[in-house]
Amino acid sequence: MIAGVEQPDQGKIVRLAHLSWPIGFGGALHNALTGRQNVEFTARINSVDIEEATQYVEDFSELGKYLDEPVSTYSAGMRSRLAFGLSLSIDFDCYLIDEAISTGDKWFREKAALAFDERRQTSGVLFVSHNPGTVKRFCDKGLVLVESRLVPFSDLDEAIDFYNYGLLK
Structure with a gap:
């Protein structure tokens, strides 16, 4: 879109x-x-x-x-x-x-x-x-799509943890 x-x-x-x-x-x-x-x-x-x-x-x-x-x-x-x-x-x-x-x-x-x-x-x-290694290589911020909404993260590791485990640091 x-x-x-x-x-x-x-x-x-x-x-x-x-x-x-x-x-x-x-x-x-x-x-x-x-x-x-x-x-x-x-x-x-x-x-x-x-x-x-x-x-x-x-x-x-x-x-x-x-x-x-x-x-x-x-x-x-x-x-x-x-x-x-x-x-x-x-x-x-x-x-x-x-x-x-x-x-x-x-x-x-x-x-x-x-x-x-x-x-x-x-x-x-x-x-x-969906590959955390590739995301880490090319990105410095993250957005995770959850139930049709984007959740923003300024810390890339937090975005990856949230994506993988639904966890916030």
Whole structure:
């Protein structure tokens, strides 16, 4: 809902920042287009320099000649590389991440984590995960969803303890 993909049943969500789609989300990739055409289309609708975005995705995804093949021919790992690279090729005010940083092989996960670390220096992040280790690596504050309500914590360890055990320190 925060990304605008779905509408709330009641109330409204007001977005004042340039928000990403969920990082690594491949649902917006058009299977009949090549990887390059998907990058060009996405760059165009986000008013981003097409050549810069394409170069970033080429370098990041390391898809090589497959960038010019239809996405329908990609393996799940190739789609993930394209989607993640495409997500990071655009400078957003805030990135939405739903555990996508843990996709792919070990090498790609580390590459994605390092690229994400760079983006966190200049952008906000809303990160969703059930993995306390990943949360500790990328977050400094926490929100826990309890019965459709967010419970905020300024201390990340308290948020994790509350999530795991329902405990407050």
